[in-house]
Amino acid sequence: MRFLFAVLGVMSLLAGAIPAGAEPRRIDTPLGPALIESVAEGFRVPWSLGFLPDGQMLVTERAGRLWRLAPDGSRRQVTGLPNVVARGQGGLLDIAVARDFARSGTVFLSFAKRQRGGQGTALAVARLDGTRLRDLRVIFEMTPGSSGGRHFGGRIVEAPDGTVFLTIGDRGDRPSAQDLARHNGSVIRVTRDGRIPSNNPFVGQAGARPEIWSYGHRNPQGAALAPDGRLWVNEHGARGGDEVNLIRRGANYGWPVISYGRHYSGAKIGEGTAKPGMEQPAFYWDPSIAPSGMVVHSGKGWPAARGHHFVGSLKFDHIAVLTPGAKRQTGRIKGRETGRVRDLREGPDGALWIVSEGNGTIYRLRPR
Template sequence: MTRPTVLSLIAAAVLTSAPASAETLQTSAGPVEVDQVVSGLNEPWGFGFLPGGGLLITERGGRLLHVADGTSTPVRGVPEVETGGQGGLLDVMIPRDFAGSREVFLSFSIPQGRGAGTGLAVGRLSTDGTALEGTRILFQSEPGSRGGRHFGSRIVEGVDGKIYLTIGDRGDDDSAQDLGNENGTVVRLNRDGTVPADNPFVGQAGAQSEIWSYGHRNAQGAALDLDGNLWVVEHGARGGDEVNRVEPGANYGWPVIAYGRQYSGLRIGEGTEKPGMEQPAHYWDPSMAPSGMMIYSGALWPEWRGDMFIGSLKFGYLSRLDGSSFTEEEIEGDATARTRDVREGPNGAIWFLSVGNGALYRMTPEARG
C-alpha cells in the first residue's frame, strides 16, 4: 500500500509555502489559493484537526492516518470494518475536550453476521499518535440490513455535549419511516453510548430510543451552525438532494415525500408535501451528490459568515450556500474532483478531501503582493 505524501504542515496547521500543485480559483469573495497538503490517499472519507497541530484522516478501506510534523502514520486499534459496497471506515470526530480526554470517535460499517450496520466507536489516541487504545463500540444500528449502501455516518458533537450520528436508509426506503430500527435517522447518544433521557422517543413502544429524527434518505454531511443548531445534507435519488435543519422528533418524509424521482424515472411516494413531514431548507434537482458539510465562521472571509460549504461527488465542486437565501456558488477546479468532506481549519482556512485526486487540500485567500 502506498504511503501518503505530506507536502507541508506545521503545528498550527498552516502551510509554510505554496507547493507546486497550488491552484488559484475565482470566487465571489475574490481569488483564492488551493494548496495540496496530503496526497496518495486511498478513498479518503473524513478528517479532523488535533489541538496543537496535526490531523486524523480516514480511508474507507480501514486505515486511520495520523498526519503531523510532515509525516503520515497509520494508527493501530481501529475496529474491524465491513468494506463491501459503500461501507468501510467512514467519519472521524475529535471532541472539544480532546486535549484532556484524547478520545477519538469513529463511524464505520460494522459486520453483523451476513450483513452490516452503522457503528460508532471511541478510543484514546496514544501520545505518540500511533494507536487507539481501549477502543470500544458505543453503538450499532439494529441488525438485519444486508445491502452495502447508505450508511450515512457523519458524527457531530452538539453544544449539549451529546453525540449525533447520521444513519442512511440502507437502501430499504420504507425502513426510514419505521421507528423500530435506526435506518434513515439521526441518532443522539451520551458520550458513553447510553441514551439521553430527553430523547424524543424514549419510552415509546416499538421505537428505538436513540432516534432523534427520522425520514432521512442518506445524510453524508452534518454540521452545527453558528447558533449551535444541527443541520444535515442528504442524498436524494434522481433529484431531491436536501439540506435540512434537524429538530427532535421530526419526520423528514423519505420516502413518502421527496423532490425527485426514482432512478427508473418513477414518482417517489405521494409528492413533495404532506402534513406532519418537514420541508427541506434547500434541495437540488438534478442531484449533485452531496457529501461533507461545514458552516463557516467568517474568520478569513467575513462575507461568508454563516454560509454552508458542501462537497459534490457527482459534479466535482465545492458548493457555497448563502446562509439566509440558500443561493448557490459553485467553487470548482482541478482540486475539487469528487469532494467528500469539508471542514474549517483552526485559523479559518477551508480544507476539503478529494476522492477523485486522493488528496487533502487547504483553501486560503490569494496572497497579495
Template sequence: MSLKSSSRLARGMAAAFLIATASSPLSAEKIDSAAGQLQVDRIVSGLDAPWAVGFLPEGGLLITERDGALLLAREGQVNRVAGLPDIAADGQGGLLDVLIPRDFAQRRELFMTYAQPFGRRSATAVLRAKLSDDGARLLETKTIFTIAEPTNSGRHFGSRLVEAPDGHLFVTIGDRGDRPSAQDTGNHNGTVLKITRDGAAAPGNPGFDQPEIWSYGHRNPQGAALDASGQLYVVEHGARGGDEVNRVQRGANYGWPVISYGRHYSGLKIGEGTTRDGMEQPEHYWDPSIAPSGMMIYSGALWPQWEGDIFVGSLKFDYISRLSGSDISEVEQISGPMTNRVRDVREGPNGGIWFLSVGEGALYRITPG
C-alpha cells in the same frame, strides 16, 4: 480488521504518502470566487478513498480511508494508526467519519463511525477510542453503539458525527437501501440519532421505540454541521433529484420515502409528491442531484462575508457548493481541477477551508489568494 479490508490495506502499504510542511505545500493553485481569488494548497497526497478529516489541538490531523485505514498526518509525515476493530469495507461502507471532541486535549478521546461486520451483513456503528500520546495507536477501543438491524446491503450508511452543544453526539444513519424502514422508528434506518458518549440514548430524546432516534424520514445524510446557535443541519442524498439540506428538529419526520423532490432512478414517482402534513420541508433541494457529501457552516474567520454560509461537497459535479440567505439557496460553485469528487469539507483551526478529494486522492486547504 476484516479479511477484505486487510488485503486492501496490504496492497496499499507501498503507496507513497506526500505531505506538505508548514511553509511548503505540495502544490498551490489559484481559483476565482465571489470573495476574490483563492489559493488552494495540496497538503496530503496518496490517499485511497478518503472519507473524513479532523484536526488535533496539538497540531496535525486525522484522515479516514474507507477501506479501513486511520492516518495521522503531522510534521511532514503520514503514518497509519493501529488498533482499529474489524471493518466491513464493502460497497459504500468501511471506515467513515471521525470526530475529535472539544475536550480531546484533556481526555484524548475520539469517535469514529464504521461498517461493523456481521458475517455477510454489516451495520453502521460508532467507535470510541483514545489516541496514544505518540499517535501510533488507538487505546481503550470500544464500539459504543450499533444500529438495530444489520443488512447485506452495501448502501446508505449515512455516518456523519457532530458533537452537540451539550457534549452528546449526533449520528446520521442512512436507510441502508430499505426505503420504507426510514418511516419505522422501530429501527434506526434513515434517522439522526442523539447518543451519549457511552452510546446510550441522550437525555431529552423524543422517546421513539428506538430511544436513540432524534429525527427520522431521512434517506442518506452524508453531511452534518452546527450553525453558530448550535442548530443542527444535515445534507442528504436524494435519488434522481431531491438532494436536501434539512434543519433538523427534535422528533421531526423528514418525509422519505413518502415525499421527495426527486424521482426513482427508473424515472417513476416517489411516494405521494412533495408535501404531506406532519412532514418537514427541506431548507434547500437540488435537482438534478449533486451527490452531496461533507458539510461545514463557516465562522467568517478569513472571509467575513461568508459568515454563516453553508459549504457542501459535490461527488457528482466536482465542486464545493456555497449556500446562503434566509431562504437558503446555492449562490456559488467553487471549482477547479482539485475539486474532483469532494467527500468532506471542514473549517480548519485558523479559518481555512479544508476538503478531501476522492478523485485526486488528496487533502487540500483553501486560503485567501
C-alpha cells in the same frame, strides 16, 4: 498567555502545511478570490479528517486505514481500529476529535460493522495514544443488520452539550426510514459513553428506538453545526431531490413518502413533495449533485463566509456554496482540486479543508 501562544503555534503550523515545492494557486469563489494548496496526496478513497490540537490531523480511508498526518505532509498509520467491513459504500467512515481531546485524547469513529444478517453503521469511541487507539468501545450500532452495501450515512457531530449525533442512511430499504422501530434513515443522539439522553424525543414511546433524534432521511452524508449551534444535514436524493435540512428534535423529513426527486427508473416517489407532519428541506437540488461533507462557516479568518454552507459534490466535482439559511445557492467552487469532494472541514484558522476522493488529496482553501 501560555494558552494563547499554543493556539498561535498551532495556527502557524496549519498555515505552513504545504509540501516542499508546492505553490498555492489562485481560485475564484462566490465569496471572492482565494488560494488553494495541496497539503497531502496519495490517499486511497479518503473519507474524512479531523484536527488535533498540536496541528496534526487524522485522516480515514474507507478501506479501514487511519492516518496521523503531520503539517509537513508526512503520515503514520494508526493502529487499534475496530473490525471494519469495507464493502460497497461501507467501510471506515467519519472521524471526530472530541472537544476535550487535549485532556482526554478522545476520538469518535463511524464504520460499517459486521452484524447478523449483514452489516450496519456503528459508532466507536477510543483514546488516541500516539499512533494507537486504546480502550476502543463500540457505543452504538444500528439494528437490525442489513445485507445491502449502500446508504450507511456515517457523519458524526459532537454537540456543545457533549452528546454525539450520528447520521444513518436507509440502507437501501426505503420504507424503513419511516419505521421508528428501526434506526434506518435517522439521525441518532447518544452520550459519549453510549447512554441514551433522557430528553431524546422518543424515549419511553412503545416500539420506538430511543436513540432516534430525527427520521425520514435517505442517505445523510454531510452534517455540521452552524455558528448558532443548530445542526444541519445534507442527504442524497434519488434522481434529483438531494436536500439540506435543518434538524429539529423528533422531526420527520419525509423519505420515502415525499421527495423532490424521482426513482432512477423515472417513476414517481411516494405521494409528492409535501405532506402534513413532514418537514420541507431548507434547500434541494434537481438534478442531484450527490452531496457529501458540509461546513457551515463560523466566519473566523473569512468574515464573508460566515453562515454560508459549503457542500461537497461527488457527482459534479465542485463545492456548492449556499447563502446563510440555505435558501438559495450562491454559486460554486470548481477546479482541478475539487474532484469527488467527500469531506469538508473548517480548520482552526478558518481555512476550508477539502478531502478529494477523486484524486486522493487533501487541500486547504483560504481567502486571498
